[in-house]
Amino acid sequence: MSEATTSKAAGENEPFGTVALIGIGLIGSSLSHAMRRGGLARRITGHARTTATRATALKLGLVDDVFESPGDAVRDADLVILCVPVGAYAAVVREIAGDLKAGAILTDVGSVKGSVVRDVAPHLPAGIHFVPGHPIAGTENSGPESGFAELFDNRWCILTPTKASAPDAVERLAQFWRGLGSDVETMTPEHHDMVLAITSHLPHLIAFNIVNSARHLEEVTDREVIKFSAGGFRDFTRIAASDPVMWRDVFLNNKEAVLEMLGRFSEDLTDLQRAIRFGDGDKLQHLFTEARGVRKSIIDIGQDTAAPDFGRHPKADGGKAE
DSSP states (O other), rough: OOOOOOOOOOOOOOOOEEEEOOOOSHHHHHHHHHHHHTEEEEEEEEEESHHHHHHHHHHHTOEEEEESSHHHHHTTTTTEEEEOOOGGHHHHHHHHHHOTTTOOOEEOOOOOHHHHHHHHHGOTTTTOOOOOOOSOOOOOSSGGGGGOOGGTTTTTEEOOOTTTHHHHHHHHHHHHHTTOEEEEEEEEEHHHHHIIIIIIIHHHHHHHHHHHHHHHHHTTTTTHHHHHHHHHHHHHHHTTOOOHHHHHHHHSSSSHHHHHHHEEEEHHHHHHHHHHTTOOOOHHHHHHHHHHHHHHHHHHTTSSSSOOTTTHHHHHHOOOOO
């Protein structure tokens, strides 16, 4: 398999008989809405730890049946999707392994892939098709009420098959994600983790850090940091509002790639610091112009819009805070 190969859109999607959602937060609930919209599952089951979440999932029609035990949720499922924080995968898979249906496809939505392969594959019985995945979509919101069918529209979903992944299972899952509205690409788990370290993980780390720095400064500025927040800081706070448990697990499970990207970022930041200190306006303008070009490229390929978006609604753009 090449490091990155784009899957082309194909024909109609044959719905799965039963799809099990292990976790019914933002991604799980959005998957349900999108599956209902596209007719991609005849039956949807779910698992959630809390009584309140299970009740909400039933009330909103996200699932046909919901279970306290993840094993009960997956028992008849043709497709099982792990939608819990990646740090919980190993324990969940150990719990469901004996209940997985022969021939079922097991996938996930985690933002890290190397650790997923490490934590999941050893616990699976023969006959289960494991195809890790990651939809590049999300918002800073969480919980079953936060999902919406359009979350995956025109967003990328990256599949990272293992050497043991059956090609027909990979293609079936790719068709499923296309039916949800996504474009699909495949790459190795290692390549995925390096790419996401710079495009998603490091930006979140910076956002968490700058918001906490401002919070500490706020204590000595009579609340002026919050009062006079400019658009840039507000965007950082939106990203920093993301699920703390999910992001804790991301950084603990992709630390090598994140630390490498953080080292490169620190070197570039030192160059900026030097240019400011020595009044090198030409270098600052050159660097800022290059950065502006990246933003234009993102807009040009349809991954965002140039429209003003203060207080943007997540449904307007996919609300990327993932």
